[in-house]
Amino acid sequence: MNTTMQKISIEKVKTSKIDQVDFDNLDFGSVFTDHMLVCDYKNGAWETPKIIPYQPISLEPSAKIFHYGQSIFEGMKAYKDTENKIWFFRPLDNHRRLNISAKRMAIPEIPEAFFMEGLKALVKLDEKWIPQKDGSSLYIRPFIFASGKGFHASPADEYKFIICLAPSGSYFSGKVKVLIEEKYSRSANGGVGYAKAGGNYAGQFYPTQLAAQKGYSQVIWTDDNNHEYIEEAGAMNIFVRIGDTLITGPTSDRILDGITRKSILQIAEDEGIPTEVRKITVSEVVEAAKNGSLKEMFGAGTAAVVSPISTFGFRDVDYDLPELAESYATRLKKRITDIQFNRAEDPFGWRYGL
Ligand SMILES: *Cc1c(COP(=O)(O)O)cnc(C)c1O
Numbered sequence: 001m002n003t004t005m006q007k008i009s010i011e012k013v014k015t016s017k018i019d020q021v022d023f024d025n026l027d028f029g030s031v032f033t034d035h036m037l038v039c040d041y042k043n044g045a046w047e048t049p050k051i052i053p054y055q056p057i058s059l060e061p062s063a064k065i066f067h068y069g070q071s072i073f074e075g076m077k078a079y080k081d082t083e084n085k086i087w088f089f090r091p092l093d094n095h096r097r098l099n100i101s102a103k104r105m106a107i108p109e110i111p112e113a114f115f116m117e118g119l120k121a122l123v124k125l126d127e128k129w130i131p132q133k134d135g136s137s138l139y140i141r142p143f144i145f146a147s148g149k150g151f152h153a154s155p156a157d158e159y160k161f162i163i164c165l166a167p168s169g170s171y172f173s174g175k176v177k178v179l180i181e182e183k184y185s186r187s188a189n190g191g192v193g194y195a196k197a198g199g200n201y202a203g204q205f206y207p208t209q210l211a212a213q214k215g216y217s218q219v220i221w222t223d224d225n226n227h228e229y230i231e232e233a234g235a236m237n238i239f240v241r242i243g244d245t246l247i248t249g250p251t252s253d254r255i256l257d258g259i260t261r262k263s264i265l266q267i268a269e270d271e272g273i274p275t276e277v278r279k280i281t282v283s284e285v286v287e288a289a290k291n292g293s294l295k296e297m298f299g300a301g302t303a304a305v306v307s308p309i310s311t312f313g314f315r316d317v318d319y320d321l322p323e324l325a326e327s328y329a330t331r332l333k334k335r336i337t338d339i340q341f342n343r344a345e346d347p348f349g350w351r352y353g354l
Helices: 064-068 091-104 112-125 198-213 259-270 282-291 328-340
Strands: 035-042 050-053 071-073 076-080 086-089 137-146 159-168 176-180 218-222 229-233 236-242 245-248 275-277 294-301 305-314 317-320 351-353
Touching: 035 112, 050 112, 064 137, 071 091, 071 198, 086 112, 086 328, 091 112, 091 137, 091 259, 112 137, 112 159, 198 218, 229 282, 229 294, 236 259, 236 282, 236 328, 245 259, 259 275, 259 294, 259 305, 259 328, 282 294, 282 305, 282 317, 294 328, 305 328
Parallel strands: 176 218, 176 305, 245 275
Antiparallel strands: 035 050, 035 159, 071 137, 076 086, 076 137, 086 351, 137 159, 218 229, 229 236, 236 245, 236 294, 294 305, 305 317
């Protein structure tokens, strides 16, 4: 792998679009900054990344992304503190995971310098776009896809690595009602569930639409084998609190190794909350809901950080979770976002200054 890199070239926009943006009413991921990073893979090597104005890209109709779905991505954020300093959160873990996804999808891995130097140069250039309003941040979407042409069902010979930036408000507001899924699966043993592959999301949309028709906003995925174990909440890792113990499933072929998940586990341990990483059965969750020991369920991921669940549906019965004055979800979300926004000590070394 060629890991040496020339200086990143920068072509700036003539006029910024920033004045047209209403920073007080930002949706999630629907407004993009002035620039993007593009890096091409050709002739067996990654070329020097370029920063150019945010713009459409042109591809051959036979580009393999369209036919065979070789496409992976990452989701991360940049935060601005009250002194206008900019921070990333565990960005090297995103780089590592992008390469884990790349390997699984037969996409060439991207060297660390290309990812990190590209990320830093782009965010620095568009730093005015990082919102400062509480809870808002700059959502960062690095992705790689097969741009090489040809209908032959084999890995492409050309790829594009792109980073786009989207100033964003908070992702979810309010608690969500979820459905425990027993027919469809998100992932399988030996499959691609542990990779952030675009197709994993496409496969989730239809079952999620069916759940929405029944009034649920997300699906709780169970294992593909017997639908016996609770695995993920939509595109987030899932945590369950039974009594005072916080439980999440072990990462596997089927469960994505979320950075929020592992950070929450470490914070919970630091706070003296009893934690368990083990398989969670649907039946124990239903049983705990019936006997009152089920205190909380929440999803965890970069976009929403923590997304509390108010109700879960299972086999045509809805089970409501209690309203707690002192929830783990609120406490853990505060601790992790305080670290992200540089409002608190970071004993774990997770913050990464730009
Ligand atoms: C991205 C993702 C997560 C969360 O990962 P983070 O690193 O915490 O953002 C969880 N599950 C799935 C399926 C995902 O794609």
